[in-house]
Amino acid sequence: MDVRTQELTRYIVPMREGGSLPVLGEADDGFKYVVKLRGAGHGKKALIAEFLGSMIAKAFKFNVPETVLLNLPGVFGITEPDQEVQELMRNSEGLNVGLHYLAGAATFDPAVNTVDPLTASKIVWLDAFLTNVDRTRLNPNMMIWNNELWLIDNGASFYFHHAWRDPAKAALDPFPYIKNHVFLGQAARLEEADRLMRQAITPRTLSKIVGQIPDEWLDEENSDVTPGERRRGYETFLLDRLKNSRIFVDEAIKQQKLSGL
Numbered sequence: 381m382d383v384r385t386q387e388l389t390r391y392i393v394p395m396r397e398g399g400s401l402p403v404l405g406e407a408d409d410g411f412k413y414v415v416k417l418r419g420a421g422h423g424k425k426a427l428i429a430e431f432l433g434s435m436i437a438k439a440f441k442f443n444v445p446e447t448v449l450l451n452l453p454g455v456f457g458i459t460e461p462d463q464e465v466q467e468l469m470r471n472s473e474g475l476n477v478g479l480h481y482l483a484g485a486a487t488f489d490p491a492v493n494t495v496d497p498l499t500a501s502k503i504v505w506l507d508a509f510l511t512n513v514d515r516t517r518l519n520p521n522m523m524i525w526n527n528e529l530w531l532i533d534n535g536a537s538f539y540f541h542h543a544w545r546d547p548a549k550a551a552l553d554p555f556p557y558i559k560n561h562v563f564l565g566q567a568a569r570l571e572e573a574d575r576l577m578r579q580a581i582t583p584r585t586l587s588k589i590v591g592q593i594p595d596e597w598l599d600e601e602n603s604d605v606t607p608g609e610r611r612r613g614y615e616t617f618l619l620d621r622l623k624n625s626r627i628f629v630d631e632a633i634k635q636q637k638l639s640g641l
Contacts, residue, residue, distance in 0.1 A: 381435065381585070383592055385449040386478070388415065391457040394465045400426060400535060401468060403457065404481060407450060413478030415450055416535065419471030424597040425542060426535040427477045431597075432614065433510050433534025434479065435589045439581055440506060443530040449594065450478040475594050482530060488522035490562050495529060500566035501573035503531070504558065508628040509577075509621055510537040511550075513557045520562045540617065544605055547613035551620035554631035564632065565641040574629045583619050590615045 386407035395402050400420045406412050418424050434447040457469040495503075507515050514536035515521050521533040540550035558564060567573070590611060598607035605613075621628075 381439065381588055381592070383435070383447060383449055384409075385451065385475075387451050388413075388453065388456050388478075391460065391469075394460070394462065401465070403465070403469070405450070405456070405478075407448070407478065412481040412483070413448060413450060414445070414481055415452070416477045416479070417452075417468055417472035418474065418476050418597075419468050422535070422542065424600075425538075428541070428593055428597050428614070429537040430477050430479075430533070430535040431593060432589060432618075433512060433537045435592070436510065436581075436586070436618075437506060437531050437534070439585050439589065440502070440577065441580070442503075442506070443525075443528055445479040445482055445530065445532065448478045448480070450476050452476050475596060479532065482523055482525045482532075485523040485525035485530065488520050488524055488529065490517050490520060493524060493529075495563065495566065497566055497568040498573065499529070500563035501569040502577060504561050504563050504567040504570065504632055505573045505577050505625070505629065506531075507537075507561060508555045508558050508632055509625065510534065511539055511553065511555055511557075512537040513539060513560070515562055516560045517562045522562075538614070538617070541610075541614075544603075544610075544613070547617040548620055551617045552624055552627055555628045556631060556635065558628070558632045559635040559639060561632075564636060564639070567632065567636070570629055570632055574625055578622065578625060581622070583622065586618045586622065587615055590618065 388405045389408050390406040392404040403415050405415050434444050437444045454473050523530045598610045
């Protein structure tokens with residue numbers, strides 16, 4: 381679960397498919413990455429959500445692009461003609477998050493691509509656990525690469541942290557937004573998925589992942605919450621949510637019944 385840190389060396393293009401406007405770049409290891417920028421949208425909180433969501437999904441053995449910490453130098457992207465994109469990169473100097481670029485991958489299309497009920501149930505469980513509001517039919521945030529399903533884009537997870545309300549209380553959120561999940565109608569084995577997912581990860585693993593959040597992402601200007609308190613808050617949220625998974629599993633089952641699924 382250790383995370384590499386690399387230097388961005390070559391800017392390629394902006395990626396305008398998503399709302400946060402990531403860019404495609406190459407690092408000093410020779411690989412290309414989708415770079416999520418700290419200067420965009422929800423800033424460092426989106427980076428934390430992406431980092432935690434990707435690392436936790438990987439711990440659950442889902443296919444996710446490798447997560448890498450990428451240092452963006454001040455001169456990165458100076459050839460970009462779009463002033464908005466240039467300003468975004470200037471505001472993102474420092475440590476950002478990169479996801480290994482899946483060259484040739486196709487966007488998952490729920491009208492064409494299908495998954496088995498247990499896989500669908502596990503992904504619904506994962507997104508309810510992370511409180512990820514952004515895996516819907518309109519925006520499934522999944523790719524097909526090498527004939528396998530890959531999960532991408534977890535930056536809309538952990539929505540409690542935008543107002544930083546009590547993490548222990550937030551952990552008990554039943555997550556009614558699961559009603560919009562792309563796989564809710566196919567998730568016929570949620571009870572089994574709950575048992576398997578709880579067995580597949582330990583509190584120690586979750587704590588280790590939280591411990592790898594870069595300190596500089598946890599430092600918020602004009603906030604009374606210290607970086608240490610924020611780190612402990614994420615850990616509290618995840619550990620308490622794992623212990624109380626029945627709350628969001630019951631909610632998902634309830635939403636299936638309400639929707640006639």
